[in-house]
Amino acid sequence: MGLIRATIRFFSDFGENVSAALESLRAAKGRSALTILGVVIGVATVMAMASIVAGIRDQIVSTFEIAGPTTFYVMKVWSQTPINPNDLPKWVRIRPNLTTTEAERIASLPEIAYAGIWAQTFSRVEFDGIRTQPGLISGADNGYTEIYGGELTSGRWFTRAELDRGSAVTIIDVNVAQKLFGSINPIDKLVHLGGRPAHVIGVYQAASNIFQPPGQEVQAIVPFRTLDHQFVIDKTNALFIPVKPRPGVTVADAENAVTIALREGRRLHPADHNTFDLITQDQILDTFNKLTGVFFLVMMVLSAVALLVGGIGVMAVMMISVTDRTREIGIRKAVGAARRDIMQQFLIEAMTLTGIGGVFGVIVGLAMGKLATAAMSVHADPPWMLTMIAVASSVGIGLFFGLVPARRAALMDPIDALRHE
Numbered sequence: 001m002g003l004i005r006a007t008i009r010f011f012s013d014f015g016e017n018v019s020a021a022l023e024s025l026r027a028a029k030g031r032s033a034l035t036i037l038g039v040v041i042g043v044a045t046v047m048a049m050a051s052i053v054a055g056i057r058d059q060i061v062s063t064f065e066i067a068g069p070t071t072f073y074v075m076k077v078w079s080q081t082p083i084n085p086n087d088l089p090k091w092v093r094i095r096p097n098l099t100t101t102e103a104e105r106i107a108s109l110p111e112i113a114y115a116g117i118w119a120q121t122f123s124r125v126e127f128d129g130i131r132t133q134p135g136l137i138s139g140a141d142n143g144y145t146e147i148y149g150g151e152l153t154s155g156r157w158f159t160r161a162e163l164d165r166g167s168a169v170t171i172i173d174v175n176v177a178q179k180l181f182g183s184i185n186p187i188d189k190l191v192h193l194g195g196r197p198a199h200v201i202g203v204y205q206a207a208s209n210i211f212q213p214p215g216q217e218v219q220a221i222v223p224f225r226t227l228d229h230q231f232v233i234d235k236t237n238a239l240f241i242p243v244k245p246r247p248g249v250t251v252a253d254a255e256n257a258v259t260i261a262l263r264e265g266r267r268l269h270p271a272d273h274n275t276f277d278l279i280t281q282d283q284i285l286d287t288f289n290k291l292t293g294v295f296f297l298v299m300m301v302l303s304a305v306a307l308l309v310g311g312i313g314v315m316a317v318m319m320i321s322v323t324d325r326t327r328e329i330g331i332r333k334a335v336g337a338a339r340r341d342i343m344q345q346f347l348i349e350a351m352t353l354t355g356i357g358g359v360f361g362v363i364v365g366l367a368m369g370k371l372a373t374a375a376m377s378v379h380a381d382p383p384w385m386l387t388m389i390a391v392a393s394s395v396g397i398g399l400f401f402g403l404v405p406a407r408r409a410a411l412m413d414p415i416d417a418l419r420h421e
Helices: 002-027 029-067 098-107 144-148 159-166 174-181 224-230 251-265 281-324 324-332 339-375 384-410 414-419
Strands: 073-077 112-115 120-121 124-129 135-142 152-154 169-173 190-193 198-204 217-221 238-245 276-280
Touching: 029 281, 029 339, 073 251, 098 112, 098 238, 098 251, 124 174, 135 224, 144 238, 159 224, 159 276, 169 174, 169 190, 174 198, 190 217, 198 217, 217 224, 224 251, 238 251, 251 276, 276 281, 281 324, 281 384, 324 339, 339 384
Parallel strands: 135 217, 169 198
Antiparallel strands: 073 238, 073 276, 112 238, 120 135, 120 238, 124 190, 152 198, 169 217, 190 198
């Protein structure tokens, strides 16, 4: 019953205490504003980083949905960081490069709907003295949209003969076409890819892909044989076989079939390790989660420091407030205020201080996150759950750091407090 009465009393006096807290903050605007600023910085940092990470993650998931959750890749070696092709470790050097024959063998398996051998290199696209910044040139085939999505806005894909011969033809990105040609129709025009001539046969509108950061978009697509014959390919990091299982075939079954086919083709014995790696969408996402997890943890630590500084500021301000209002505390005690009433008053004041900081921090953080994701062309929904947690945490900081000054005020002797000048 005592707890129930205390709870009822707390809420009945809550509004009055909040009003008193706001009046106290108005009386010391400068120090209150500086204290609130520390809380705002900490909360805003958390909110902004949460918005950015959530936006990037959502776009990655969207990218996976374009390719389909079952798509996986065969590579010579899978590494979270590129391996220097000019200084390969022995265990990588002894692995054979992927071949067109292996891609065709995989494509012929009953479990597989599509497989092809692709590669990428880094170069410029040039026309009539105008050239792009360095970007990716992709060697692929007509299954490109099955893996990466997007569509042709004009022109056509490669013919079978062009793919087999490695003809000097290319499909350019729509942004490249706009930069090089403007309003001129680029179809049948002769461009240069890294100094090598190629006729434009199509213009491609890419789907949004978070794995292609600014400056590294695929600027042109050529037949794989063209890239292989005319360019230098990093066959360790930039050569791969995309694989799409048939409908109804699980990723595990498709991977098992591909593994058996490659091991048989490479004449590996049962005790031999695979001389290739299979990479699934989940592995790529897991790698991303690890990288962003570390990044997010660092930002959380930095923002926690800012919140800690804000909390210490709250304690300092409240200690000063207790000293300045010693006589007021004595009068309240003299007219019957209990220790818990005094303590409750100063705790609510501290919580109000940090609560205001938390609200402004959320607003600033969401605005910062919105601007950052817009600049990155990433769509991000506001992290509402984290918003509520951030505000609650800021109020909790006020409660924690307000305990000492509130307790000091509650334990004051009313006679000594009334004598204070």
